[in-house]
Amino acid sequence: MEQALLIVWRESVEALLVIGILFAWLRQQPGRRHAMAYLWGGVGLGLLLAGLLAGLMALAGNWMNGPAGEWFQAGLSLVASLLILQMACWMARHGGQLRQQLQRDAGAALQQGRLLSLSLLVALAVAREGSETVIFLYGASASANPSSLALGALLGLLLGLACFALLQAGSRFIAWRQFFLISEWLLILLGGALLISALDRASAQWMALELPEQLYNLIGTPLWDSSVLLDDGSRVGTLLASLTGYRAMPSTLQALLLGGYWLLAWRLLRKPAPVLCSSLA
Amino acid sequence: MKLYPLLLATILPSIALAAPLPSYELQIRDGHFSPASLQVAAGQRFKIIVHNLGQGPVEFESTPLRIEKVLSPGVSSFVVIHPLKPGSYGFFDEFHPELPPGVIEAR
Numbered sequence: 412m413e414q415a416l417l418i419v420w421r422e423s424v425e426a427l428l429v430i431g432i433l434f435a436w437l438r439q440q441p442g443r444r445h446a447m448a449y450l451w452g453g454v455g456l457g458l459l460l461a462g463l464l465a466g467l468m469a470l471a472g473n474w475m476n477g478p479a480g481e482w483f484q485a486g487l488s489l490v491a492s493l494l495i496l497q498m499a500c501w502m503a504r505h506g507g508q509l510r511q512q513l514q515r516d517a518g519a520a521l522q523q524g525r526l527l528s529l530s531l532l533v534a535l536a537v538a539r540e541g542s543e544t545v546i547f548l549y550g551a552s553a554s555a556n557p558s559s560l561a562l563g564a565l566l567g568l569l570l571g572l573a574c575f576a577l578l579q580a581g582s583r584f585i586a587w588r589q590f591f592l593i594s595e596w597l598l599i600l601l602g603g604a605l606l607i608s609a610l611d612r613a614s615a616q617w618m619a620l621e622l623p624e625q626l627y628n629l630i631g632t633p634l635w636d637s638s639v640l641l642d643d644g645s646r647v648g649t650l651l652a653s654l655t656g657y658r659a660m661p662s663t664l665q666a667l668l669l670g671g672y673w674l675l676a677w678r679l680l681r682k683p684a685p686v687l688c689s690s691l692a
Numbered sequence: 693m694k695l696y697p698l699l700l701a702t703i704l705p706s707i708a709l710a711a712p713l714p715s716y717e718l719q720i721r722d723g724h725f726s727p728a729s730l731q732v733a734a735g736q737r738f739k740i741i742v743h744n745l746g747q748g749p750v751e752f753e754s755t756p757l758r759i760e761k762v763l764s765p766g767v768s769s770f771v772v773i774h775p776l777k778p779g780s781y782g783f784f785d786e787f788h789p790e791l792p793p794g795v796i797e798a799r
Contacts (some may be wrong), residue, residue, distance in 0.1 A: 468749075
């Protein structure tokens, strides 16, 4: 039971963080009822996709673990990480303003195209981790005591929902501007983690090829080793790795890509120059 | 266009001269690894062929080794690991977190 609780909770953290932050932000927007439909629609679509992905892994496990499947999964993570960048940029332009200002500007913020990418982001966040939860529960139901498994899964989901509620409470108690500053950066950290996870899948594919040695140095050889400070193989390290992209021994390419992503995010969020942002958001 | 032959010239010899990667078999049976420890040469790419021989799915995972693979029962797959510095690197089945992890010793 504890096992199901922990796995369901941990697998749902990432999606709940994305949903929770977007929910808190949309609640402050004019015309939110319409936008919320896109948010929950994204959740529904994500659950559907999670089921489909789990089915693919169960029925076509060899394909999902072959090159095509690995590239497909890397693609999902990459798209999610880019959507997060777009979303954070969009929030930076509209999130920090006061409500009255927003209402004067109503309609400009919540445009159809942006709402579709919001839906897609939520769907990908739910589908990625959700599919693993489905596979785990399906596999465990064959061996474990079903009622204890169901109880564990339910408690894990409740724990996840409690985190969601805590996030919503936080958005009320912490000053509005600060809350959005923090949540934007939480999203960016998560986006970086998704980018690195996509890169890891891609580089595992490159590793199987015969490329020039210099390329392997770039994607393989660690640039530094901080495992004494925080080992990414430990429990805490693994959680931090999945939420921020932390690696104790990053390759040059990992470090460059994550650094570049943060720098781009910092430029986009700090100075939401109309040109830069409107091309993205 | 001029770069293309140059690129081929750099890649082709390495394909022609490539020796097969050292490869190791790893069986996972409902969270139990066999063998539980693999000795590999440091500084060299290598391949691990994993077989899920258990009743349920496993998630073969290791952040330091940059692996995350969900394997349904009966599925076999392989991963190629980047050249490692000497040391030990843990891996585990995320669906059986209570069981002892496996380890790769690079020397």
